[in-house]
Amino acid sequence: MIKLFEFTGRPFISIAEEFGRIMLLFLSASSWAFRPPFRFRIVFKQMESVGVNSVIVVLITAISSGMVLALQSYYGFRMFGGESLVGATVALSLTREIGPVFTALMVTGRAGSAMAAELGTMRVKEQIDALYAMSVNPVQFLIMPRIIAGILMLPILTILADFVGIIGGYFVGVELLNINSGIFMARIFEMVKLNDIVNGLIKSACFGLILSLVGCYKGFYTVGGAEGVGKAATQAVVISTVSIFIGDFFLTAVMF
Amino acid sequence: MIRLIKVCKSFGKQKVLVDLDLDIPPEKTTVILGQSGSGKSVILKHIIALMNPDSGQILVNGTDITRLNDKELNEIRKNFGMLFQDAALFDSMTVGENVAFPLKEHTRLSQKQIKTIVEEKLMQVGLKDVTQKMPAELSGGMRKRVGLARAIALDPKIILFDEPITGLDPIMSDAIDNLIIQTQQHTKATCVVITHNIESTFKIAHRIAILYEGKIVECGTPPEIEISAHPFVQRFINRKTKDSNCG
Numbered sequence: 001m002i003k004l005f006e007f008t009g010r011p012f013i014s015i016a017e018e019f020g021r022i023m024l025l026f027l028s029a030s031s032w033a034f035r036p037p038f039r040f041r042i043v044f045k046q047m048e049s050v051g052v053n054s055v056i057v058v059l060i061t062a063i064s065s066g067m068v069l070a071l072q073s074y075y076g077f078r079m080f081g082g083e084s085l086v087g088a089t090v091a092l093s094l095t096r097e098i099g100p101v102f103t104a105l106m107v108t109g110r111a112g113s114a115m116a117a118e119l120g121t122m123r124v125k126e127q128i129d130a131l132y133a134m135s136v137n138p139v140q141f142l143i144m145p146r147i148i149a150g151i152l153m154l155p156i157l158t159i160l161a162d163f164v165g166i167i168g169g170y171f172v173g174v175e176l177l178n179i180n181s182g183i184f185m186a187r188i189f190e191m192v193k194l195n196d197i198v199n200g201l202i203k204s205a206c207f208g209l210i211l212s213l214v215g216c217y218k219g220f221y222t223v224g225g226a227e228g229v230g231k232a233a234t235q236a237v238v239i240s241t242v243s244i245f246i247g248d249f250f251l252t253a254v255m256f
Numbered sequence: 257m258i259r260l261i262k263v264c265k266s267f268g269k270q271k272v273l274v275d276l277d278l279d280i281p282p283e284k285t286t287v288i289l290g291q292s293g294s295g296k297s298v299i300l301k302h303i304i305a306l307m308n309p310d311s312g313q314i315l316v317n318g319t320d321i322t323r324l325n326d327k328e329l330n331e332i333r334k335n336f337g338m339l340f341q342d343a344a345l346f347d348s349m350t351v352g353e354n355v356a357f358p359l360k361e362h363t364r365l366s367q368k369q370i371k372t373i374v375e376e377k378l379m380q381v382g383l384k385d386v387t388q389k390m391p392a393e394l395s396g397g398m399r400k401r402v403g404l405a406r407a408i409a410l411d412p413k414i415i416l417f418d419e420p421i422t423g424l425d426p427i428m429s430d431a432i433d434n435l436i437i438q439t440q441q442h443t444k445a446t447c448v449v450i451t452h453n454i455e456s457t458f459k460i461a462h463r464i465a466i467l468y469e470g471k472i473v474e475c476g477t478p479p480e481i482e483i484s485a486h487p488f489v490q491r492f493i494n495r496k497t498k499d500s501n502c503g
Contacts, residue, residue: 121347129306130344134358135330 022217025139029147029216032140042145050111050146050212051153055160057106062161065098066090066168074177083177087184088191090169091162095192095200096256099162101248104154104207108240112215115146116236119219120229128220143216150212151205158204162197199255203248210247211240257282258303258414258446263312265298272298273309274470280463285440285447287457289492290467296450297341299467300416303448304336305329316414334362337412337445341419343403345391351378352387355406362410377405380442381435397428401435408439415439417449421456429456436460454493466492 073089119142122128131138166188173179218236222228258280265273272295280286280303290296301307302314305321313320321332345354355374359365365373378384381401391399400420407415417436421429433456440447440460451457457464458478465475468488474481481489 125342125347126340126344127346129301130338130340130346132306133304133333133336133338133340134361135333136361137326137330 021221022213025143025217025220026147026213028139029144029213032137032144033148035140039141039145042141043148046145046149047153049114050107050149050208051157054107054110054153054157057110058103058157058161059164061102061106062094062099062165063168065102066094066165066170067172069093069098069165070169070172070177074173074179083179084183084187086173086177086179086187087166087169088187090173091166091188091192092196094162094165094169095196097200097248097252099158099165100154100200100204100207101244103158103161103204104211104244105241107150107154107157107208108211108215108237108244111150112211112240113233113237115212115215116219116222117229117233119143119216120222120232123220123222124225124229138220143220146216147209147212150208152208154204154208154211155201158201162200196256202255203251206247206251207244210243214240214243257315257317258448259313259315260299260302261313261315263299263302263309263314265295265302265307265309271470273302276312276467276471278465278472278475280446280448282446283444284462285436285449285460286463286465287449287451287461288465288467288472289451289454289457291492292452294467295470296452296467297418300338300418300448300450303414304333304338304416334410335413336416337407337410337414338416339400339403339407339418339420341422343391343399345399345402345406347391349391350387351383351389351391351394351402354391354402355387355409358406358409373409374405377409378402380408380439381405382431397424397431400424400432404435404439408443408445411443412445414446414448415443417447417451419450419452421451421453429453433459454495468492 069090070086073086074083077083077085077089119128122142128138128142131141170184173184174181215236218232218239222232224231260276260278263273263276264271276299278299288296288299298307302309303316305314305324309322312322314322316332316335319332321329324332345351346357349357352371352374355377356370359370359373363370374387375384378386381404383398383401383405386394386398386402391402394402420436421432424432436447436449437460439445449460461478463476464478464481465472466481466486466489467473474484474486474489476484481493484490
């Protein structure tokens, strides 16, 4: 009986331990954010890596999502003559859910995995030890700038995704499905509140924190050479993705 | 002066260092010799506090570094330079940026002064016109030289070398050995070298410490080591296995 408890309990203890270590890393990185030397240059470089380099992939995802949303909602609304609601549906879905979540997922796949792989490689090639040996704290030098970049860039990417997604929806709704342009836009302005956009952006900042923290954590504590780096990158994507979905539920429940 | 007193370190059930005692004299080159996987690098990482012992003391100029906090450790580490096994150069930085890194972090020198020091240190290790190259463009020997230039950038009092000639051809190994000798003579630093290469050891060492089964079983000058009666030391320096001795 005890062995059964041990067997079933071990994964939960392991998850709790890992969560605790991630939180400790977050606290350590947070404390370094307010202590000199302030590494603005590295933060800007990471903002480029996380944000600017993800723009294309985020835009393609957003425009496709907006177009598909418009198509699907049109077929649904047509059944009871509610085609005029397509614009508002697309805009609300994008600003509240699809914009923040899809942006976070795309950045996780691109930048989150890259963070884990880069820090993992630095770990196995003793470059992190070299930082310690040169009296430079690697949490401040490597992790803190990536977390700040994640938190700052995700909302900016989400704004772009929302905007481009609505344009995609407009193109399908107005140009292809012949919904009246004025009605399409009027419904959007009527139903989308500032709160929807702001809460979506708060969500995306939270997702930015999750994906950068998990990516850094997995990379920073990589063991086992090249194989370990591969595992770290994969686990970073899987854990970030699952955490983003779980986090999304709780944030939605609290905010909307 | 570096002293390790009764240092113990285990990884899981495997005991790597067992009540290890070692004195490393100042301004000399001490080579720690031992078999692969015997824990030589673990000793080096303890000396610069990249690892903490399970028990025991590590004294650097009289300060027990096992009791220091991060801030105090950072101050102590400024006295150290370390050449890692694969040089541990930062891939995203050029050679020049790698060597300049400790200078930018710990001094208030101008860009021009840093550039001058970087070129001087690279010249010291026999490299020129490489400042704009990326580490990936360098050969193994060149990477080690750049690693050494970075290690000595702040003119440290203690320089640690982790397997400096592993993976290099005999000619490049000899060049790196000469570089270690020149660097020690030029800087008068305390050098600690980890290796399992006998020829290199007898060329560069003022003192040799032999690590076996987690302890230093013999420590002395090269002539003293050569006449050591310890069976492992004799087997090791004469490159004989246990079986060949029995035969």
